[in-house]
Each structure stands twice: as structure tokens, then as C-alpha cells.
Amino acid sequence: MISKRLKEETTPHHNKAEEGNFNTEIRQGTLSVEQYALFLQRNYWLNRLVEEHYGTLSDEQKAELKEFDIQARIKSHLILEDLKKLDTTLSGNNMPYPDLAFEELVGAIYVTEGSSLGGHMIHKALQKNSELADKDAFSFLGFYGDKTGLYWKKFIEALEGYYAAHTEDEDKIIEGAKKAFDYFIDVTKATKLN
Ligand code: HEM
Secondary structure, eight states: HHHHHHHHHHHHHHHHHHHTTHHHHHTOOOOOOOHHHHHHHHHHHHHHHHHHHTTTOOOEEEEETTOOOOOGGGGGGHHHHHHHHHTTTOOOOOOOOOOHHHHHHHHHHHHHHHHHHHHHHHOOOOOTOOOHTTTTOTTTTTSSGGGGHHHHHHHHHHHHHHHHHGGGGHHHHHHHHHHHHHHHHHHHHHTHHH
């Protein structure tokens, strides 16, 4: 199963992504507005990587990804709404997007969709953080809400279905996931708070 291999091979990447992203503060309820805004911005760039790339595909390529229902999963605009509620705007970053081949995009989508699992848990934790709860800037983290598990299940079905028809793409899918994680980790490093 490609999903099993993706999880196994990107666990070290996940750990790094978590490390630089206020894991302790999130769990302890001490995440500040400034830290949360930065966390959202990093997620914005990751999601834009996937969404912009998807936008460049031909109709034929989009049809190949039909089962992933990408249009229903587009969420970067929600981060912009959340940033407004936090009285902040998006800053740029210096990291160029990695080149992604079409097959690699599938692996990158695994990263953005998988991040909604942690995101769901983070949403619950942040709702208990009174400073942040007052701002109600959770449209991105709360997007799938109670349906988070369902969205993930459907994503995995689409992924395994795609893989079954394109087993020759296996290494590229894994590579795409690593590139997306590495991009997020690089953006994290490039946007540290003083
Ligand atoms: C502090 C930050 C984060 C925490 C606490 C966190 C936590 C988690 C947790 C608990 C899961 C497993 C959920 C489950 O199995 O039901 C998960 C899955 C996942 N997360 Fe994160 N996460 C964080 C950040 C991220 C980021 C930034 C990314 C992407 C760049 C990411 C990508 C993923 C992926 C791809 C999975 C799916 C793994 C799989 O089952 O194949 N996570 N995360």
C-alpha cells in the first residue's frame, strides 16, 4: 500500500515539521497570537504550493486526479481570513517552490491532507487557549471539522486507487511528499521568530 510507505518514509519529516512549530506551546495552551499567525502562514505557503501547481494542470491531468476532489479541499484562502481576524497580514518568504512533476503532486497532496489530521487536534487544543479562542480565527484548522476522518478516509481511497492504476509512479509519489515536507521545513526555518 502506498499510504503505508508514505507514512513510514516521511515520519522523520513529520517529526521535523512538528518540532519547529510550537508543539509544546500548542499542547500547553500557551501559544501566542504571534506564534499562531506564523504557524498559519507556514501552512499557507504549503497549501499554495499544492493549489498553485494544481491550477497549472491540463484538463486531462485534472481528470486523472478527479477522485481526489481537490476543489473541495482547497483551503489556503481560509488562512487569509484567519490572519485578518488576528489583525495581521501575510508576509512573504524567500523559499522558492520545489519543482514538482505531475506524479509528485500526488505525494504533496498527501502532505497537505495529512496535515488536517494534526490540524484537527491542534484546533481542539487552541480552543482551550483563551487568548486565541477569543479571536475565533479557526476557519482553516476547523475546515473539515467532524468530517476530518471522513475526508482522510476518502483521500486514502483516492490515493490507493490512483496508485493501483499507476504503480510505476510509486517512487515519484514518495519523492513529492518528501519535497512538500522539506519545503514546509525550509519555510519554517526561514521564518523563525526572534
Ligand atoms: C505541531 C504540529 C503538528 C502536530 C501536533 C501534528 C500531529 C499529527 C498527528 C497526531 C497525526 C496523526 C493523526 C491520526 O493518525 O489520527 C498527524 C498526521 C499527519 N500529519 Fe501532522 N502534526 C503537526 C504538523 C504537521 C505538519 C506541519 C504537516 C505537514 C507539513 C503534517 C503532516 C501530517 C501528515 C501527512 C499526517 C498523516 C500521516 C499518515 O497517517 O499517513 N503535520 N499529525
